[in-house]
Amino acid sequence: xxxxxxxxxxxxxxxxxxxxxxxxxxxxxxxxxxxxxxxxxxxxxxxxxxxxxxxxxxxxxxxxxxxxxxxxxxxxxxxxxxxxxxxxxxxxxxxxxxxxxxxxxxxxxxxxxxxxxxxxxxxxxxxxxxxxxxxxxxxxxxxxxxxxxxxxxxxxxxxxxxxxxxxxxxxxxxxxxxxxxxxxxxxxxxxxxxxxxxxxxxxxxxxxxxxxxxxxxxxxxxxxxxxxxxxxxxxxxxxxxxxxxxxxxxxxxxxxxxxxxxxxxxxxxxxxxxxxxxxxxxxxxxxxxxxxxxxxxxxxxxxxxxxxxxxxxxxxxxxxxxxxxxxxxxxxxxxxxxxxxxxxxxxxxxxxxxxxxxxxxxxxxxxxxxxxxxxxxxxxxxxxxxxxxxxxxxxxxxxxxxxxxxxxxxxxxxxxxxxxxxxxxxxxxxxxxxxxxxxxxxxxxxxxxxxxxxxxxxxxxxxxxxxxxxxxxxxxxxxxxxxxxxxxxxxxxxxxxxxxxxxxxxxxxxxxxxxxxxxxxxxxxxxxxxxxxxxxxxxxxxxxxxxxxxxxxxxxxxxxxxxxxxxxxxxxxxxxxxxxxxxxxxxxxxxxxxxx
Amino acid sequence: xxxxxxxxxxxxxxxxxxxxxxxxxxxxxxxxxxxxxxxxxxxxxxxxxxxxxxxxxxxxxxxxxxxxxxxxxxxxxxxxxxxxxxxxxxxxxxxxxxxxxxxxxxxxxxxxxxxxxxxxxxxxxxxxxxxxxxxxxxxxxxxxxxxxxxxxxxxxxxxxxxxxxxxxxxxxxxxxxxxxxxxxxxxxxxxxxxxxxxxxxxxxxxxxxxxxxxxxxxxxxxxxxxxxxxxxxxxxxxxxxxxxxxxxxxxxxxxxxxxxxxxxxxxxxxxxxxxxxxxxxxxxxxxxxxxxxxxxxxxxxxxxxxxxxxxxxxxxxxxxxxxxxxxxxxxxxxxxxxxxxxxxxxxx
Numbered sequence: 001x002x003x004x005x006x007x008x009x010x011x012x013x014x015x016x017x018x019x020x021x022x023x024x025x026x027x028x029x030x031x032x033x034x035x036x037x038x039x040x041x042x043x044x045x046x047x048x049x050x051x052x053x054x055x056x057x058x059x060x061x062x063x064x065x066x067x068x069x070x071x072x073x074x075x076x077x078x079x080x081x082x083x084x085x086x087x088x089x090x091x092x093x094x095x096x097x098x099x100x101x102x103x104x105x106x107x108x109x110x111x112x113x114x115x116x117x118x119x120x121x122x123x124x125x126x127x128x129x130x131x132x133x134x135x136x137x138x139x140x141x142x143x144x145x146x147x148x149x150x151x152x153x154x155x156x157x158x159x160x161x162x163x164x165x166x167x168x169x170x171x172x173x174x175x176x177x178x179x180x181x182x183x184x185x186x187x188x189x190x191x192x193x194x195x196x197x198x199x200x201x202x203x204x205x206x207x208x209x210x211x212x213x214x215x216x217x218x219x220x221x222x223x224x225x226x227x228x229x230x231x232x233x234x235x236x237x238x239x240x241x242x243x244x245x246x247x248x249x250x251x252x253x254x255x256x257x258x259x260x261x262x263x264x265x266x267x268x269x270x271x272x273x274x275x276x277x278x279x280x281x282x283x284x285x286x287x288x289x290x291x292x293x294x295x296x297x298x299x300x301x302x303x304x305x306x307x308x309x310x311x312x313x314x315x316x317x318x319x320x321x322x323x324x325x326x327x328x329x330x331x332x333x334x335x336x337x338x339x340x341x342x343x344x345x346x347x348x349x350x351x352x353x354x355x356x357x358x359x360x361x362x363x364x365x366x367x368x369x370x371x372x373x374x375x376x377x378x379x380x381x382x383x384x385x386x387x388x389x390x391x392x393x394x395x396x397x398x399x400x401x402x403x404x405x406x407x408x409x410x411x412x413x414x415x416x417x418x419x420x421x422x423x424x425x426x427x428x429x430x431x432x433x434x435x436x437x438x439x440x441x442x443x444x445x446x447x448x449x450x451x452x453x454x455x456x457x458x459x460x461x462x463x464x465x466x467x468x469x470x471x472x473x474x475x476x477x478x479x480x481x482x483x484x485x486x487x488x489x490x491x492x493x494x495x496x497x498x499x500x501x502x503x504x505x506x507x508x509x510x511x512x513x514x515x516x517x518x519x520x521x522x523x524x525x526x527x528x529x530x531x532x533x534x535x536x537x538x539x540x541x542x543x544x545x546x547x548x549x550x551x552x553x554x555x556x557x558x559x560x561x562x563x564x565x566x567x568x569x570x571x572x573x574x575x576x577x578x579x580x581x582x583x584x585x586x587x588x589x590x591x592x593x594x595x596x
Numbered sequence: 597x598x599x600x601x602x603x604x605x606x607x608x609x610x611x612x613x614x615x616x617x618x619x620x621x622x623x624x625x626x627x628x629x630x631x632x633x634x635x636x637x638x639x640x641x642x643x644x645x646x647x648x649x650x651x652x653x654x655x656x657x658x659x660x661x662x663x664x665x666x667x668x669x670x671x672x673x674x675x676x677x678x679x680x681x682x683x684x685x686x687x688x689x690x691x692x693x694x695x696x697x698x699x700x701x702x703x704x705x706x707x708x709x710x711x712x713x714x715x716x717x718x719x720x721x722x723x724x725x726x727x728x729x730x731x732x733x734x735x736x737x738x739x740x741x742x743x744x745x746x747x748x749x750x751x752x753x754x755x756x757x758x759x760x761x762x763x764x765x766x767x768x769x770x771x772x773x774x775x776x777x778x779x780x781x782x783x784x785x786x787x788x789x790x791x792x793x794x795x796x797x798x799x800x801x802x803x804x805x806x807x808x809x810x811x812x813x814x815x816x817x818x819x820x821x822x823x824x825x826x827x828x829x830x831x832x833x834x835x836x837x838x839x840x841x842x843x844x845x846x847x848x849x850x851x852x853x854x855x856x857x858x859x860x861x862x863x864x865x866x867x868x869x870x871x872x873x874x875x876x877x878x879x880x881x882x883x884x885x886x887x888x889x890x891x892x893x894x895x896x897x898x899x900x901x902x903x904x905x906x907x908x909x910x911x912x913x914x915x916x917x918x919x920x921x922x923x924x925x926x927x928x929x930x931x932x933x934x935x936x937x938x939x940x941x942x943x944x
Contacts, residue, residue, distance in 0.1 A: 087943035155824045256812060257825070261943060269779070269812070276680030357844045358823045359751060375842075383657050385674070443684060450692040457694055537685055540696055541646050541673030549653070552676050556652035557815030557835060 036422040039411060043429045046469035051432060054444040058282035078283035088266065088284065095262040098179040098251070099244040105184025106240045109337065110191025111233065115221070118199040120321050122330040129196070130578075132334070134342045136189040137573040139530045139547065141249030141554060142566040143186050146345035147173050148253050149352055149559075157348060157360065164363040174258030179251060183244050185341045190243065191236035193523065194481055197515055198232035199225070201485050217321050230302075231484055235477045238299045239434075242292050243474075246437040248533075263288060267439050278443055285440040292435030296473075300427075346570075352563035353377070376560035385544050386565070390572070393529055393546040396463045400528040404468035405521035408475035413505065415476075416483045417491070434473035438533020441470060446537040458540045466534040471527045475520045482516025483509070522580040529573060629721060630666075630879045638872035644671045645873045648686065648697040650679045650704075651740075651860070652815075655834065655894045662889045663880055670873045678813075679781045683707045690714050690867075698874035701739050701862040704782030705732050706926050708861035712736065715863035718875065720882040726899050730859045732922055738899035739862035739881045740890050743855045743910075743917070744787050747818070747836035747848045752827035759853040760795060763830070769806030774817045774826035777810050778936035783832060783858040785929055788936050790856035790918050800939035810942060821846060832858075833907065837895025850910060856918045859899055 059074050082088050116122050117129045135143070150157050151173035159170045172178060206228065210220040226233065248264040255262055263284060270281040323330060352358055354372045365371070380386050414420055415427045433441070445466045449456060456462045486509060494504040510517065532547040539548050546569055553562045630636070649656055653676050660672045677685060679702060689695040695714065702708045715735040720726075730738060746763070748756040753772075757763050763773060778788045791799050809826050811817040814835045821829040821836070822844045829836070836848045862881070864874045880886045884904045890896035892905050906912060936942070 090943070149823075152823075152825060252812070253816075256816075257809060257820075259810075271684075272678050272680045272780070272812075276684055278684060356842070357839075358819075359749070359845050360823075361751060379654070383653070385653075385657075443688075446685070446688055450688055450694060457692075458696060536677070536681060537688075539675070541675050544675075552653040555678065555813065555815050556654050557818040557839075558654060559819050561654075 032420050035414070036420050036426070039414060039426050040422060040429070042407070043411075043426060046465065046472070047429050047432050050441070050444040050448040050469070051436070053447040054282050054436070054440065055286060057279050057444070057447070058286045060279060078280050079287070082280060082283050082287065087261070088263075091261045091263045091266045094176070094255075094260055095245060095264075098176060098183060098255075098260075098262060099241050101176075101180035102183025102187060102244050103237055103241040105180065106188040107191050107233065107237050109184065109188035110236060110240075111195050111226070113188070113334065113337065114192050114196035114199055115225075116330045116334060118196050119225070120323050120327065120330060122323065122327045122334065124331065124334075128331075128334045128338070131338050131342055132192060133189050133577070134570075134574070135186045136193075136526055137530075137570050137577065138186070138345070139249065139532075139550065139566060139569070140186065140247045141253065141532075141550065142349065142562070142570075143182065143345060144250040144253035145352070145554070145559060145562065146348040147178075147182055149348040149358065150344060151178065152257075155358075155360065157351070157366065158344075160360060160363060160366070172258075173254055174260075176258075176260055178254055178258070179260060179262075182250055182254060183247075185337075186250070187240040187244055188341075190240040191233070193478065193519060194232040194236035194239070195229055197519060198229040198481055198485065200515070201482065202228060232481050234299050234302060235481055238295055239474060239477060242295070242434050245288065245292065246439075246533075248437075248439055264437055264439060267437055271439060271443070278440075281440050282444075285437050288437055289432070289435035293432070296431050296434065349563045349567055349570075352559055353567050354564075355560070358559060376558075376564040380561050380564050380568070385549055388542075389544045389546045389549045390568070392460060392543055394572075396460050396467065396543075396545060397525045397528045399460065399464040400467040400471075401521045401525035403464065404471065404475055404524045404528075405517065407468060408472060408479055408520060408524075409517060411472070412476045412479040412483055413509065416480050417488075417509070430476055431473045433470050436470075438470065438531065439536075440533075442466075442534045442537040445469075445534055457538075458543065460543055462538050463535060463543060463545065464528075466538055467524075467528040467531055470531065470534050471524055474527060475524045478520035478523050479513065479516050482513040486512050518580060522577060525580070526573065526577070529569070629883050629885075631721070631876050635872055635876060635879075636667075639667070639870075639876040640669045642870040642873040643669060644673060645698040645868075645870045645877050646696050647672050647674045647699045647701070647877070648682060649674060649676050649701040650682050651676070651701060652835075655838070655890065655896075658894060659881070659886075659890060663877060663886070666880060666885070667876060670876060672877065679704050679707070683711070686714070687711065690865075693867075695865055695867050696869075697865050698868040698870045699862065699864055699877055701860055703742070703858065703860055705736070705859060705861040705922070706782065706929070708736055708863065709733060709922075709926075714865055714867075716866045716868070716871070718864050718878065720879050722883060725901055726882075727901055730857075730899060730919055732861065733863075736861045736863045737878070737882055738859035739878075740887075741857050741859045741897035741899055742783055742832045742834055743850070743857050743897050743907075744783075744790075745831060745833040745836060745848045745850050745855070746828065747821055747831045747840075747846050748828045749821055749824055749826075749845055750847050751845045752824055756847070756849065757828060758849055759851045760791060760799075761853060763828075764799070764802040764806065766806065768828060769808070771807055771809050772827050773806060773808040774820050774829035774831075775808040775810055775940075776814050776817055776830070777812060777942055778940070779933050779942075780813050783814075785933070786858040786920055786925070787830070787856050789920050789925065789928065789932065790854065792932065794854055794918065800936055804940045808940075810940065833897075834890075834895035837907065841893070841895075848909065850915050852914075852916075854916045854918045856920070857897060859919075 058078055059076070113128070113132050117125050117132075122128070151159065151171040153159065153170050153172040153174065156171060156173070162170060173182065202225070207220050207224050210224045215223065246264060248268055251260070251262040251265050252268065255265060267281045267284050270277040270284070351366070353376055354374070356371055356373055356375060360366050411426060411430050415423050436444070449462060449465075490508050490512070491504050494508045499507060530547060532551060535545050535548050539545055546565070550562060550565050550569070553565060656674060656676065660674065663672065664670070675697070682702060683704070686695065686697065686700060690711075700708075709732050712733050712735060717735060718737070719734065720737065726737070746757055757765070757768055762768070776784050778784055788800070791803070809820070811820065814832055817829050818831055818835045818839060820826050821831070822839055833848060833850070836846060840846050840848060862878065864871065864878060868874045884900070887898045887900055888904045891898055891903060891907050895907050897903070897907065
């Protein structure tokens with residue numbers, strides 16, 4: 001009897017456990033569906049709806065808000081007009097050559113320096129690492145102005161020095177070659193960020209195996225190291241190419257005098273003419289989106305074809321290649337890079353910010369101290385908008401980095417670490433904004449969100465939402481590289497130990513991906529602070545941001561105040577990035593310790 | 597030392613005038629010029645205006661500063677954007693019922709005429725002093741006017757061109773002259789319309805033969821002139837004047853064969869949240885005091901029949917001004933811009 005009772009109890013217990021399991025599974029399924037739906041709804045609001053407005057603008061000749069949804073006639077006229085225009089063909093060709101060449105140079109520089117900093121015994125690596133990121137803080141418009149001051153064929157400072165030395169040869173940055181070089185050196189940090197993080201988190205056992213098998217350091221580098229960090233290289237390459245495609249400041253300042261039109265300068269013309277041709281600009285943007293979409297698809301195919309897991313549950317230190325005397329050569333490369341990319345342009349901006357006027361007759365005139373004053377800084381801070389714009393920019397930068405960072409992590413984790421239904425759709429939608437040029441997306445956001453109830457328009461939040469949406473692909477890609485490298489066995493170990501999904505994320509994934517998360521948030525902060533295109537239509541008198549005021553000064557023809565303001569912006573950014581850098585110290589090693 | 601004494605009669609006269617003035621409730625003259633006591637009190641209560649402008653930030657800030665010297669209780673919150681973007685923003689905001697602007701100032705009168713319905717009826721106290729030949733709507737007033745000029749870098753150009761026809765001479769080429777492209781906006785359209793209507797259909801071809809450097813707008817053109825990228829530049833006088841005023845090595849000529857003028861279009865929006873402060877701001881901007889500062893210190897011109905002052909270097913007896921026929925300004929634009937692009941090999 002007692003035995004029967006025990007058996008019955010056991011059967012009831014087993015049935016209860018089974019029922020409990022079924023119930024839990026059902027709840028889990030509902031939870032997954034709710035989660036996927038929630039992400040899709042947010043993405044629809046942030047991406048699909050504004051892109052639909054853009055498409056509507058391209059397929060009609062109307063402003064969807066002004067003319068209403070019932071008044072338009074769908075037509076492909078804008079597309080055919082654009083595709084038949086030989087000037088668009090030339091601009092497209094120039095864009096591909098400038099951005100293709102620029103990307104090749106950026107990969108060469110970025111990869112070389114990430115290897116020098118992470119995997120060699122080159123002296124002063126910390127310093128090299130910190131300074132090589134500086135180009136990222138400089139708005140493209142300011143970088144271009146700096147290089148125009150340095151290497152304009154007629155009045156460039158470098159050419160003034162060459163003349164002084166009686167050298168007949170002249171630099172000319174107003175050429176396709178000039179565009180490629182400036183793109184390459186300013187977008188190398190994108191490649192550097194991705195590849196340095198991957199190299200730092202890479203298990204060196206495969207390299208050690210290659211070394212034991214007798215492979216030379218160079219052969220190991222090209223056959224083991226670089227192929228293993230291929231996702232990071234491809235992501236960095238694609239991101240820098242796509243970002244270059246959307247940049248206006250550099251081709252506007254350097255391409256215009258030499259008559260090298262590109263797609264962004266063409267789009268700018270369309271939006272700036274009186275009357276503005278936004279529908280035509282939208283159709284050019286859609287064409288650009290298709291090209292970029294194809295590249296993103298290609299990248300994902302390449303990455304998904306192989307496994308790139310290099311961070312496993314084993315503590316390690318990345319291997320360091322001893323360079324011997326060659327380490328002074330690599331140090332020399334770094335010094336030249338710093339001189340060309342950081343010191344020279346900064347000097348040009350400093351000269352412009354402190355000099356009353358930029359007419360420099362000869363070398364002696366450059367050092368005539370009577371020509372220098374604080375007038376541009378005084379005028380800048382006399383304007384009450386300057387301080388307001390700095391405060392607003394910081395506020396919107398922090399909000400964007402925090403909210404955007406959390407949202408990007410949620411998407412990155414869902415896409416890369418779960419098998420939830422709809423994750424592929426989420427991935428595709430989240431990648432779309434990378435393909436839309438900033439100059440056009442701003443008006444799409446305005447069309448999409450101005451009619452929303454609740455007083456969003458005119459607040460800092462509408463700017464933050466636009467930045468989060470616009471830079472979501474960049475943030476997710478920066479995060480995904482870290483997430484892809486974490487072996488699933490670590491999460492499985494946590495589940496076996498009884499941790500739930502959130503507990504595993506908190507104790508395993510987040511600590512291991514911390515460098516990636518912080519650098520993604522830092523990237524988002526920098527991009528938000530520099531962003532101009534999406535701000536142009538969404539800022540109001542109370543929410544003026546620095547990028548817009550900087551453009552106002554540039555458009556007002558005052559290079560002195562523009563330079564003074566960009567110097568202030570660069571210093572602010574450098575301080576904030578320094579703090580973020582301190583916070584991100586640690587990385588995979590610390591992560592593993594915490595996880596244990 | 598002479599002693600100042602009032603006779604009984606003199607004292608009586610002064611006292612009598614004072615009493616009469618008090619009885620008639622005479623206010624300081626500025627109050628009558630800028631608006632009634634009620635308007636000023638209501639503007640004070642509103643305390644601010646939102647001002648949308650296509651003009652440059654720096655001169656606008658100087659004007660706002662001068663306004664606040666007179667009326668410190670009205671703060672001016674400014675949104676500045678290039679012409680095309682500003683008009684798109686205004687139209688979209690208005691359609692969504694969220695037009696934030698109280699006052700709008702735009703350089704393209706054609707575009708402003710197109711959105712006339714968004715503005716309220718308004719006329720300044722000195723409406724009768726304004727030129728009627730440049731009026732395009734009773735709601736739209738010219739806060740300022742701009743005139744085209746030929747500027748040159750004094751360090752590089754010792755024999756500057758003095759007229760539009762001089763700009764066609766081969767000695768000023770190649771790549772010596774900086775030009776703003778025809779389709780860049782209303783002010784440039786005014787200039788190229790003047791060139792063709794005054795000097796004939798082949799003027800652009802002749803001028804383009806000097807191979808000028810083409811810039812997207814006036815700002816980079818003026819910057820290039822100061823730096824010596826080009827030695828001569830066709831510029832709006834106010835853009836060049838500020839640089840000269842601050843000590844840049846440039847000089848400016850008003851061409852002897854005509855100065856095309858472009859009048860700004862300024863209006864108060866129908867949905868202004870601060871209508872009284874907006875009126876007070878407009879009244880002040882359009883008053884003699886409000887016109888004097890931009891002319892004297894910033895190189896602007898005025899829509900007043902008799903401006904209180906003239907910009908430095910401007911002799912009204914010598915300078916021949918030119919104002920476009922507004923109907924033609926709207927009608928000819930598209931086709932002539934295409935012709936200009938062709939003449940200058942500008943890709944659009």
